[in-house]
Amino acid sequence: MKKILLEMKNITKKFPGVVALDNVNFQVTESEIHCLVGENGAGKSTLMKVLSGVYPHGSYEGEIIIDGESQEFSNINESKKTGIAIIYQELALIPEMTVYENIFLGHEITNGISVDWNETIKRAEKVLKKVCLQVNPADKIKELGVGKQQLVEIAKALSMDVKLLLLDEPTSALSEDDSENLLGLLRELKKQGVTCVLISHKLSEVIKIADTVTVLRDGETVGSLSAEKGEITENTLVKLMVGREINDIYPKRKVKKGKDIVFEVKDWNVYDPSRGKQILSDINFNVRKGEIVGFSGLMGSGRTELALSLFGNPGRSRVSGDMYIDGEKNNFSHPENAIKEGLAYVSEDRKGNGLILIQDVKQNITLANLREIAKRGVVDNNAEIKIANEYKTSLAIKTPSIEQKVLYLSGGNQQKVSLAKWLFVKPDILILDEPTRGIDVGAKYEIHSIMNELVEQGMSIIMISSELPEILGMSDRIYVLSAGKISGELSVEEANQEKIMHLATN
Amino acid sequence: MSFINNLKKVLRQNIREYGMFIALFLIMLIFTIATDGIFISSRNISNLLNQTGYIAVLAVGMTLVIIIGQIDLSVGFLAGFLGAVAAIAMVSWKLPVIVVIPLVMGFGAIAGVLTGLPVAKLGIPSFVASLAGWLIYRGALQMVTLKTGTIIIPNDAFNAIGNGYIPDIPGLDFLPGAHKLTLLLGIIAIALFIFNEIRSRRKKKEYKFDILPVDMFIFQVMFVSLLIFGITWILAGYNGLSWTVVIMLIVTAAYHYLSSETVLGRYIYAVGGNPEAAELSGINVEKIILIVFGSMGMLAALSGMLFASRLQSATTTAGQLFELDAIAAAYVGGVSAAGGVGKVTGSIIGALVMTSLTSGMNLMGIGISSQYIVRGAVLALAVIFDVATRTRGK
Ligand SMILES: Nc1ncnc2c1ncn2[C@@H]1O[C@H](COP(=O)(O)OP(=O)(O)OP(=O)(O)O)[C@@H](O)[C@H]1O
Ligand SMILES: [Mg+2]
Numbered sequence: 001m002k003k004i005l006l007e008m009k010n011i012t013k014k015f016p017g018v019v020a021l022d023n024v025n026f027q028v029t030e031s032e033i034h035c036l037v038g039e040n041g042a043g044k045s046t047l048m049k050v051l052s053g054v055y056p057h058g059s060y061e062g063e064i065i066i067d068g069e070s071q072e073f074s075n076i077n078e079s080k081k082t083g084i085a086i087i088y089q090e091l092a093l094i095p096e097m098t099v100y101e102n103i104f105l106g107h108e109i110t111n112g113i114s115v116d117w118n119e120t121i122k123r124a125e126k127v128l129k130k131v132c133l134q135v136n137p138a139d140k141i142k143e144l145g146v147g148k149q150q151l152v153e154i155a156k157a158l159s160m161d162v163k164l165l166l167l168d169e170p171t172s173a174l175s176e177d178d179s180e181n182l183l184g185l186l187r188e189l190k191k192q193g194v195t196c197v198l199i200s201h202k203l204s205e206v207i208k209i210a211d212t213v214t215v216l217r218d219g220e221t222v223g224s225l226s227a228e229k230g231e232i233t234e235n236t237l238v239k240l241m242v243g244r245e246i247n248d249i250y251p252k253r254k255v256k257k258g259k260d261i262v263f264e265v266k267d268w269n270v271y272d273p274s275r276g277k278q279i280l281s282d283i284n285f286n287v288r289k290g291e292i293v294g295f296s297g298l299m300g301s302g303r304t305e306l307a308l309s310l311f312g313n314p315g316r317s318r319v320s321g322d323m324y325i326d327g328e329k330n331n332f333s334h335p336e337n338a339i340k341e342g343l344a345y346v347s348e349d350r351k352g353n354g355l356i357l358i359q360d361v362k363q364n365i366t367l368a369n370l371r372e373i374a375k376r377g378v379v380d381n382n383a384e385i386k387i388a389n390e391y392k393t394s395l396a397i398k399t400p401s402i403e404q405k406v407l408y409l410s411g412g413n414q415q416k417v418s419l420a421k422w423l424f425v426k427p428d429i430l431i432l433d434e435p436t437r438g439i440d441v442g443a444k445y446e447i448h449s450i451m452n453e454l455v456e457q458g459m460s461i462i463m464i465s466s467e468l469p470e471i472l473g474m475s476d477r478i479y480v481l482s483a484g485k486i487s488g489e490l491s492v493e494e495a496n497q498e499k500i501m502h503l504a505t506n
Numbered sequence: 507m508s509f510i511n512n513l514k515k516v517l518r519q520n521i522r523e524y525g526m527f528i529a530l531f532l533i534m535l536i537f538t539i540a541t542d543g544i545f546i547s548s549r550n551i552s553n554l555l556n557q558t559g560y561i562a563v564l565a566v567g568m569t570l571v572i573i574i575g576q577i578d579l580s581v582g583f584l585a586g587f588l589g590a591v592a593a594i595a596m597v598s599w600k601l602p603v604i605v606v607i608p609l610v611m612g613f614g615a616i617a618g619v620l621t622g623l624p625v626a627k628l629g630i631p632s633f634v635a636s637l638a639g640w641l642i643y644r645g646a647l648q649m650v651t652l653k654t655g656t657i658i659i660p661n662d663a664f665n666a667i668g669n670g671y672i673p674d675i676p677g678l679d680f681l682p683g684a685h686k687l688t689l690l691l692g693i694i695a696i697a698l699f700i701f702n703e704i705r706s707r708r709k710k711k712e713y714k715f716d717i718l719p720v721d722m723f724i725f726q727v728m729f730v731s732l733l734i735f736g737i738t739w740i741l742a743g744y745n746g747l748s749w750t751v752v753i754m755l756i757v758t759a760a761y762h763y764l765s766s767e768t769v770l771g772r773y774i775y776a777v778g779g780n781p782e783a784a785e786l787s788g789i790n791v792e793k794i795i796l797i798v799f800g801s802m803g804m805l806a807a808l809s810g811m812l813f814a815s816r817l818q819s820a821t822t823t824a825g826q827l828f829e830l831d832a833i834a835a836a837y838v839g840g841v842s843a844a845g846g847v848g849k850v851t852g853s854i855i856g857a858l859v860m861t862s863l864t865s866g867m868n869l870m871g872i873g874i875s876s877q878y879i880v881r882g883a884v885l886a887l888a889v890i891f892d893v894a895t896r897t898r899g900k
Contacts, residue, residue: 336788353782368787
């Protein structure tokens with residue numbers, strides 16, 4: 001019988017208007033990999049925040065027992081001292097600082113008064129080796145890719161004495177390779193006796209790595225499955241999470257795509273003078289009416305830059321080339337013009353540049369098309385409420401009210417608000433950048449179904465995605481980007497994972 | 507009993523919004539007691555509001571500037587300089603008042619846009635850009651007042667803006683000593699307020715949004731109505747509404763409407779909340795920045811003219827420290843330094859709090875040095891209160 005490391009008993013946590021956790025029980029055995037799954041807004045992040053002291057003792061009900069001792073953390077530092085480290089859904093590194101500064105931020109090594117940089121660098125090298133990351137500790141964080149940054153986060157956690165490592169969706173922004181790498185590292189840590197709790201919406205990865213899975217639904221524990229007993233299968237997981245079966249998260253479309261080309265890009269080049277680098281060169285592609293065109297490629301292959309440059313927001317980069325909408329030549333100097341011509345861009349970074357977190361759901365939904373509900377420059381508040389409620393219902397956005405600040409929604413529901421905002425623009429061509437990142441299976445299915453409905457109504461969709469199954473399951477045609485160039489075009493019939501990966505890496 | 511409980515609950519939930527009103531009320535109460543009622547006398551309240559005018563107008567513009575995450579330090583001396591320009595326009599260029607006022611406000615808007623240009627186009631921090639303006643307008647003010655020192659303004663119409671009162675309805679002889687038009691306007695304002703509250707309550711009910719319990723609602727409406735009536739009654743007992751107060755009310759109402767009801771207002775809050783997201787939503791962030799700085803400049807011109815008219819002259823030091831008073835008023839009024847949060851009406855209350863302090867302490871004969879310390883402490887307390895209640899609201 002293995003020892004129980006952590007026990008959370010009857011945890012209840014309420015926010016104004018929401019019961020985020022309702023009598024949750026959660027048990028973790030020593031040196032196992034324990035996955036926590038559940039729909040968006042089920043309360044996973046909240047549970048981890050209760051555990052790590054982000055929500056201090058007294059702000060929730062219930063008991064936390066670690067190693068047989070009841071704990072009452074009043075802040076994160078106290079949980080750190082007991083050996084709990086948490087890695088949040090959003091990266092919390094400081095881009096302008098070096099790797100070693102970041103690793104020891106908050107627990108600097110000093111010799112009495114000043115920071116001992118030599119010792120810091122030496123120890124940083126040691127933990128970096130532990131996470132198998134080969135970077136110069138003196139590099140700045142902003143020079144690393146997201147995959148490496150995630151490993152630095154883990155190194156940071158390991159630089160302290162950690163017994164229990166909590167990871168909140170660490171792989172949602174990682175490519176398949178980087179995710180694989182990270183999972184390997186977790187297995188390695190397990191051998192060294194570190195217990196991990198991993199939150200993830202990628203069920204394939206959960207099935208691969210979990211010893212135990214706990215499923216949350218609507219703030220309640222609905223089940224705990226063990227790998228030893230062979231209980232962890234995709235079907236049982238989905239059924240427990242959503243409460244019903246979903247056979248195919250890539251539903252089929254009824255109608256065939258049209259023939260007319262509605263969007264075409266010719267000899268598109270983007271040059272970034274600040275980096276002195278050509279980001280995109282000689283991009284040529286087209287999109288037909290009612291078609292979903294997938295854009296695949298590795299992180300940093302230039303997919304988001306391509307989307308932004310088409311949308312009239314290339315940042316400081318210089319753009320050349322031609323773009324045709326319905327055969328008419330266009331070139332946008334600002335997203336304002338792009339929107340007018342029927343383009344919409346749903347950002348991959350909903351917190352960074354997708355949503356206004358301190359504003360409420362309805363204000364976010366109407367922002368990109370306020371003029372439609374305004375008469376002579378004055379916003380019609382009633383129309384706004386009506387529209388927001390419509391999208392709340394049709395996209396099943398989980399929020400106590402449309403007057404809730406977006407900040408307080410769970411990640412997946414934020415994504416739905418972001419989607420609603422751009423659907424309200426009623427575009428002809430919708431660019432979706434990682435539309436289902438960090439979204440639960442149920443919602444994924446819903447978003448895919450919505451995409452199908454939209455193309456059936458004649459919209460065309462450009463979908464950027466790092467998830468190969470999504471690219472293969474949803475696209476009519478696939479373009480693969482590699483280092484700023486289109487390295488191949490595949491029809492969905494001829495495409496498979498190997499071919500795409502081959503094109504993406506050549 | 508349930509009424510008291512309801513009241514407590516409502517107060518606790520809306521402590522941030524009501525906090526300022528309560529603070530203003532307490533400050534007035536304390537000074538009224540400390541000065542044996544002189545503070546609340548018609549004459550003093552009328553004076554107090556007139557003194558608030560030129561700062562309040564600046565605070566309104568500053569609110570929007572801070573909401574978009576910027577700051578404008580240049581507006582104090584810009585106001586002073588433009589006040590002098592208005593004086594010169596009347597004295598030397600012999601232009602009529604009716605031309606001078608819009609002309610100078612136009613100059614102000616241009617000056618504001620000039621401050622905003624490097625901020626919008628090049629991303630230069632507004633602190634630096636407007637600090638440059640601070641120096642330039644200070645120099646400009648000294649330059650134009652160099653020859654004569656103080657420029658006396660001999661124009662009665664212009665001077666009435668800062669010193670005059672609205673006329674009364676002739677021929678009414680009830681209530682002797684009270685200004686009838688002021689009372690009438692006050693009653694109209696109350697009627698409009700009640701009508702508006704009932705309408706918005708009904709609408710919220712339709713959409714099944716949270717509304718106050720009926721007794722609370724009636725209490726709130728009565729409270730505000732009484733407040734408006736009290737103020738108009740006090741003012742009617744002196745000379746009635748001054749032109750300064752009329753201008754202040756118009757500017758506040760216009761900017762309140764603009765910021766809360768119009769597309770432009772939404773865009774301003776969006777730019778403050780997250781400029782990148784706003785840009786990608788098709789909002790021209792550069793344009794919004796220029797508009798907000800332009801409006802700030804225009805209001806600075808108005809403030810400068812209010813001040814010049816009040817002194818009936820343009821002086822070398824006009825506008826000194828105005829910008830800091832306006833910024834303090836905005837922060838006391840609940841504007842967030844992080845951007846995206848704040849209300850024009852809050853800043854007006856903030857401005858009233860700050861001038862009440864000055865006026866009350868003057869009446870009590872407290873020295874200038876102590877006054878600065880007290881006002882600094884109140885500013886600090888207000889901001890601490892604001893931040894503390896904000897995090898608790900989660
Ligand atoms: N600070 C907060 N204030 C109000 N409500 C909150 C707050 N934080 C979370 N919630 C609500 O609590 C519920 C649980 O949220 P939580 O973030 O734990 O979900 P999650 O399971 O992590 O979802 P996701 O997979 O989308 O990240 C949601 O309904 C959310 O809206
Ligand atoms: Mg979460």
